[in-house]
Amino acid sequence: MKLNILGCYSATPRVNTNSTSQVLEIKNHLFLIDCGEGTQVLLRKHKIKFNRIKHIFISHLHGDHFFGLVGLISTFRLLGREADLHIHAPKGLKEVIVLQMKLSESWTNYNLYFHELTATTSQLIFEDDKVEVHTIPLDHRIYTNGFLFKEKPGERKLDMNAVLNANIDVAYYRKLKQGFDVPNNNGQLIQNTTVTLPPESPKSYAFCSDTAYTEAILPIINNATTLYHESTFLEQHSKLANPTKHSTAKQAAIIAKLANVQQLILGHYSTRYHDLNQFKIEAETIFENVHLAKDGKVFQF
């Protein structure tokens, strides 16, 4: 998986800081997560191919997470896009986009599908043979979901030396990869685990922004490979975190620890802070594998 952080600051885009948007590359998909104002320019800047984006996931309808969407949809049209586009977002966004298209008399020449989210429990919202996407209901001032992107377990791998030694016909290889015991050319039943290796363990990415500290998400994000958890504030401003339904770096780290994730990425910083390293230091008092999101940074895991 490859995660491109296009923007990771809260509130308003500024000259050198962008509001939330990220592109996750997973099993040949490019998923766009949130779409703050200016996202289309950031996609160009980071040379991300517009046409490969077929699904956009919007966490909530605060402007810093979706004001760039209508422009991106329009630009796709101007560029002659033909591929379908699916938007997974809270109910209401479709009305905003359609109203603006109607006023500008600019309909898309590609199929645009809105999948409006309203559930307050985790839902499976996308699935193919390799990937699943689930919502992560978050605790924010308005209806908000995070998203869990999960690889499905792959097939077992053939241990070719063992397979050849066991004298198994090539016609059975597919069954072996699927985990079945198969007969060999001598008529003996060969135990699958003696000739195959386990698949690589599937990876997962949990995007959680914006949210107050909430342990309700732990069962959903448990054991995730990577957790992106918002940390709008440092503990010194913890009194601001609760009424605004945001988190501190320390709270994000507690969630990472309780969920037993492999690594934590912090982001959605308030622009009041100039030294982001303080977020890392604060989180590392609780959880050891902490990284800072930064506009333009790429994570691979």
Next chain:
Amino acid sequence: MKLNILGCYSATPRVNTNSTSQVLEIKNHLFLIDCGEGTQVLLRKHKIKFNRIKHIFISHLHGDHFFGLVGLISTFRLLGREADLHIHAPKGLKEVIVLQMKLSESWTNYNLYFHELTATTSQLIFEDDKVEVHTIPLDHRIYTNGFLFKEKPGERKLDMNAVLNANIDVAYYRKLKQGFDVPNNNGQLIQNTTVTLPPESPKSYAFCSDTAYTEAILPIINNATTLYHESTFLEQHSKLANPTKHSTAKQAAIIAKLANVQQLILGHYSTRYHDLNQFKIEAETIFENVHLAKDGKVFQF
């Protein structure tokens, strides 16, 4: 007058080119004209004080002219703005903005007034003691207005030597500036023009984008100090200009000549052109005082 070109390209914002927005400084007003995506960042970049913008004029509801407005309105709120904000725009924009505020539960804490435009003849839409703003109905694919910003004639200036020689009491100076004949201390009536000088001739700025070539605007923009006229295309692509209701550089120059303006600024270039100087060369075959808009450029006149 001072004109800050924030963005002057058509269609979509890119890494180094921005869609339409400009700030006109006139008689202590800062008027924002159009508001493409990213305008709030450009205002910051060019250090234009957000709070001095009290009137925003939107030509039409194609995205490259207004997608930045909702973000700007939100940012004004986040920055604790208190000053009133007036938006002069085609009918429909209010609904778009209000819907997005409703969905994000983010109301402004300043007064936001929408002045919705529907007239198809030129209207006086703003006036104070020093400035008038009139609409310029344009010919585009959807309902579109340009805007004419006009200084009002100032007061006459006292020719102090002549005033003293004529022995006029200071109590009459104000009447003199207003153009009246006044008595002097000897009881003689003094002709105004013998002791005053004419006011500076009032300046005007006509913003015309987006539009096909239309001579219907000539009576409104006649004798303007500066005309900004869109030139999306060069003549080599004139076949594209008509169906899309845009103009070529040559057509913009013909309008400038027929309207007898002092100078022409070209803009709203299609991003297909890499050498903007061709626009200037083409327009100069018709009209001599041609300037190219450029993102970040400032014109004073």
